[in-house]
Amino acid sequence: MASATAGEDGQFKLSETSVLKIKKGDITQWFIDGSSDAIVNPANPRMLGGGGADGAIHRAAGPELREACVKVPEVRPGVRCPTGEARITPGFKLPASHVIHTVGPIYDSDKDPKGSLRNAYKNCLSVAKKNNIQYIAFPSISCGVYGYPYEEAATVALPTIKEFADGIKEVHFVLFDGNVYDVWLRKAKELLQV
Template sequence: MASAAAAGDGQFKLSQTSVLKINKGDITQWFIDGSSDAIVNPANQRMLGGGGADGAIHRAAGPELREACFKVPEVQPGVRCPTGEAKITPGFKLPASHVIHTVGPIYDSDKDPKGSLRNAYKNCLTVAKENNIKYIAFPAISCGVFGYPYGEAATVALSTIKEFANDITEVHFVLFSDDIYDVWVKKAKELLQV
């Protein structure tokens, strides 16, 4: 799907220098330039691959991604990336140059799911800026097996990105399913003046 973005419906201005694009597609195929771009992996705390988008990203990147993740020091036994934090690795066989791994909250068991989800997006953007990433693509963090309701998740995601994306040229959402895509576009129209 390269850098082609859905014109019209899915494009919004975040600031004078930053644009949001909401696309439907496969995040493992997304890239802009292969040097200053990153996809976000909705990882688990071990960072060694899993199901859904996490597993797909690990398969597409090849075994080098798991090796790089394994080298990230554990902050406690079995935890390389606590919920709401973000870590960066190369993209290896992915078209995008980097992967930013973040762990979203499990909606029903997190004490403050909104705060944890906000931190996941904010910390991904912080890590992107620290590594001169100009283009970043997010999935719908925590909306799969972690059970975050789509509308609430979209509101947290979009408001956090609007607040923290100043140094990022383009923020993309690459969403796999029609129902999540539709919710994200609807919320963006409500929250972001076109």
Template sequence: MPVNIVTADITTLRVDAIVNAANPGLLGGGGVDGAIHRAAGPALLQACRRIPEVRPGVRCPTGEARITPGFDLPARHVIHTVGPVWHGGAQGEPELLARCHRNALRLLREHGLRTIAFPAISCGVFGYPVAQAAAVAVATLREELAGDDAIGVTVCCFSDSVRAVFQRALV
């Protein structure tokens, strides 16, 4: 499985698509979401506003994904996905997190793209325990990429300690 785990600023990566750990409205926020919106410039917010709401205030329900251009980013596209808020793990959080990764890869393939960088989805303000999120992310990526060496995946962590947890999950 071609997966690389790094500590970096995801907004600086030159890949076909970066994944934005977004909120359901897709209108920017804090953490990775805010950093991506700032780095991409105001055209990203305009593109997100053009994505139709599926219900009031929700353009992307938890576990789903949407794609926009990358605008001022080195990445050509942004794949927005909404990870689950951690409520102890018994409310479907692992499956929702797995769906975030699956749906991002689905959009990557549908658009003929080959390289993607994921952040540690839900591990910031959404409170998902890093070790549990890493286990779900790595297992899902392994399953989705089995036999597909054409896609290059980077997991971009915001700190060396988070990178080490994802690296251990990869072993």
């Protein structure tokens, strides 16, 4: 039975073994155990840092993160991580042990923004499982400069997480923006109630 816990955190049961927690905060400060946890970086295809959460994660992780990203092979010139795919690096100076980089769709120019956003979440969870990550924290992928409307993004993200979270103990959304947090919490109550 899904229920919201007291305090700021919204907690929802995804399966017998997986829980979703939605909280307001700074994803660069998030960690659970520092060994089997990962934060998701809403990267650009070059994976070399940028604005918003991407830039904040690179700054918090230190220059080693950029160096690790440079070593990720390009699949075509200027593209290390195509839209909807995911790559993993160590977390370096971050409290979380790993960073899973994914590229969300640019809402107005992607041919299938819903499919691309779904793939970004699904592939992050797949990479997490392959690397024995038990705890993962997502931002609201594509909701910043990529212009994905919050309501639509939550409607894609939450059911995708529920569908593919098996094998991961806790999935967190750590949302910096209060408006995004409010939308995610409301949509989770609508979409994830058992």
